[in-house]
Amino acid sequence: MSESQHIGGPPASTIGVNDLWESLRSEAAVIRESEPHxxxxxxxxxISRESMGAALGARLSRRLAREDMPRQSMEPMLTEVFEKHPLTVCAASRDLLAMFERDPACFSPLEPLLFFKGFLALSTYRVSHQLWLDGRRWLALYLQSLASEAFAVDIHPAATIGSGILLDHATSFVVGETAIIEDDVSILHEVTLGGTGKQTGARHPIVRSGVLIGAGAKILGRVEIGTGAKVGAGSVVLNDVPPHKTVAGVPAVVVGQSREENPAIEMNQRLDCMNGYGI
Structure with missing residues (x-):
């Protein structure tokens, strides 16, 4: 499998972005009447927006605008990126649905769009990543710094992140420049995907699809977390993790086989220990 395989998610038509957008608008109208504040x-x-891309541009600009880039400058820039690159909207929509489907505290897809900094930080990354690909690196780095300040999430714009990502709580999530995260991964707060030493080139982790990473886990170096693997909370991972294995500890070691085919979807953070007793 190549390092970039499965990145980017399915076409927007297969996940019903337009249907999702109309549902969000309808729900927003109902809430407006019941909660005038x-x-x-x-x-x-x-309600006043015509598309998901425009809504994303509006929401992010409300959170990120500063004196050096006020909202009247930032919102058109963000919206233009979303509208020129519809796959970014598709990816953000899949993130939105992932948070709604996997987080039992989330009772509507509208909630992450309005309030969840994990979703908003990922959406900011998606703009900064596109700007990075377009050669506008200074502006991409500027957005990274704003997201770090606003959301306490630091994702390098050169990192490659698929869609359908649940970034739960999100505080202190850090992703290095050459990290790769495939589709349908769930990550809790205080996770680091970092490098080691001063080497250049590919030096950050690869996280394959279906992986669940517990709170506070640190994954360091160009290690690969295999498909459907599970990383226990607080673990320090310095070596590759085979597919569908559970690792835990400092340093992390294999403690069992993941019981779920797709731990990211099930969100079961129990450690599947080899002695038969999950802890």
Whole structure:
């Protein structure tokens, strides 16, 4: 398998982006009537917008605008990226649905769009990554710094991240420049995908699809976390993790076989220990 295989998610038509957008607008209209204190936010971000890309541009600009780039400059720039690159909207929509489907505390896809900094940080990354690919590296790095300040999430714009990502709580999530995260991965807060030493080139982790990474885990160096693997909370991973294995500890070692075919979807953080007793 090549390092970049399966990155980017399915075409937007297969996940119903338009249907999702119409559902969000309908729900926002209902909430506006029942909760007038949120009327301005809902009108500005959702109800008055014609597309998911425009809504994303509006929501992110409300959170990221600063004196050196006020909202009237930032929002058109963000919206233009989303509208010129519809796969970024597709990826953000899959992230939105992943958070709704996997987080039992999330009762509507509208909730992450309005309130979840994990979703907003990922969406900011998606713009900065596209800018990086377009050769606009200074602007990409500027957005990275804003996201780090606003959301306490630091994702290098050169990193490669697939879609259908659940970034739960998100605080102190760090991703290095050459990291690769495939589709349908679930990651909790305080996770680091970092390098070791001062070497250049490919030096950050590869996380394959279906992986679940527990809170506080540190994965360092060009190690590969195999498909459907599970990394226990607080673990320090310095070596490759085989597919569908569970690792834990400092340093992390294999403690069992993942019981779920896709731990990222099931979100079961119990350690599947070889002695038969999950802890």
């Amino acid at each position: 949120l009327a301005h936010l809902l009108e500005d971000v959702i």
